[in-house]
Amino acid sequence: MTALSAPASSNGARLKRSLGLWAIVGLGLGYMTPTVVFDTFGLVARDTNNVVPLAYLVALIVMIFTAVSYGKMAGAIPSAGSAYTYARESMHPNVGFVVGWTALIDYMLLPMVNCLIIRSYLEAFFPGIPGAVWVIVYVIFVTSIIYLTMRGTSNINMLLLVFSIVVMAVFVFMVIVQLSGGAGNNGVVTIQPFFHSGVEFGAVLAGATIVCFSFIGFDAVTMYAEEAKTPKIMPKAILLTVVLGGAIFLIAGYFTQQRFADWNEFAPGGDMQFVEDSTLPIIGELVGGKVFSAVLTAAGFAATLASGLASHASVSRMLLVMGRNNVLPSKVFGYINPKTHTPTFNIVLTGAISLLAIAFTLEMIAAYINYGALIAFTFVNLSVIAWFAIRKGRRRTPKDIFTYIVMPVVGTLLTGLLWVNLDGHALLGGLIWTGIGVIYLVFLTKGFRRKVASFDESQPVTGFNKVSDEV
Secondary structure, three states: OOOOOOOEOOOOOEOOOOEOHHHHHHHHHHHHOOOHHHHOHHHHHHHHOOOHHHHHHHHHHHHHHHHHHHHHHHHHOOOOOOHHHHHHHHOOHHHHHHHHHHHHHHHHHHHHHHHHHHHHHHHHHOOOOOHHHHHHHHHHHHHHHHHHOHHHHHHHHHHHHHHHHHHHHHHHHHHHHHHHOOOOOOOOOOOOOOOOOOOOHHHHHHHHHHHHHHHOHHHHHHHHOOOEOOHHHHHHHHHHHHHHHHHHHHHHHHHHHHHOOOHHHHOHHHOOHHHHOOOHHHHHHHHHHHHHHHHHHHHHHHHHHHHHHHHHHHHHHHHHHHHHOOOOOHHHHOOOOOOOOOOHHHHHHHHHHHHHHHOOOHHHHHHHHHHHHHHHHHHHHHHHHHHHHHHOOOOOOHHHHHHHHHHHHHHHHHHHHHHHOOOHHHHHHHHHHHHHHHHHHHHHOOOOOOOOOOOOOOOOHHHHHHOOOOO
């Protein structure tokens, strides 16, 4: 198999290699939903005592170490499947299965988050129409686009992403003008959004745990490894996604915090519902009136729709890999439509699950997503050690020790800081889901007497390592 062909599905069809570097970065940034900084701003400001950008900075530092690990693994094993693929190939198929099963919480629920945000926007503008109607319309629209074409999905995602970033830039400009005129918190430049006398490190870590789900798009781009024009662009795409996304969050978070020094501005009369729901429309109205609130909400809508397209497409590809490996029924989950070159059953299934947005809240779903994401982040860092330092013997020189042991260990420890602050209900629910996966694994392996089904040997993933063992 050449480096530029993608593994075949259960019916012999393949994903199409049509995505360049910036198309993949665009999908990653779209997945990250840049405007989510406004949606969760009130909640994070309350929990961190008004140092939202500091929470994003802490999360970004953690993500950079982990992004480097993702880049190394994507260069060595440029197959779809992300943490699932890396853990199973570097450690053991059973470990990979448990990691992949657990990460399904992250990937399966992210499309629902976008659906929830879209519902909240439309309910605010059309209060007379039930939210369930908007959920159904949104799910049908997004599912249809992804069902038909991946290249078209990428193009639409890029247009929506550019529009939302342009509006965010206008927002920042307006805030700078207002700060220069005496509004907000001590002018344009100050350390207040990062440090003041009321800052507590534990609270900042708790805030960083909340916002870490905003960065999940950088690891999701690994799902497009088999649709990249060349696997060699994947490490760069991953790092660019996390750095550019982090910069957008930091800049928007900084100026929003400068403009709104106290989160209580979003809770008139002490009503916490204004903080726990999206604060984006409130921020837009306070900065530029009802007209700009509508424009910023439109940008939020566009960014959320872009994220919906990217996250929906990503999870369908993770299910594809698990189907191709026979850990899920291959004839169903491993199927690629030969006409559209998309995993159509997985796309429809993800859409059906997204309909559950009718009954859930954003805060509840975000907590469970973080559990799956932190499992994936932890094991990708450990996979670097297992693959390079142990399997490839890259531990004999100071450079190798630093690159393949010290760096991923630091990434693992930093991720551990976020683990400590994970919501208790999410931890319990996540552990139950992981336990169900272990029981399923016992069934698949007949009590661990055989390995969980492996990759199709005619399309070996480990054969890809000749592309790049060192990133």
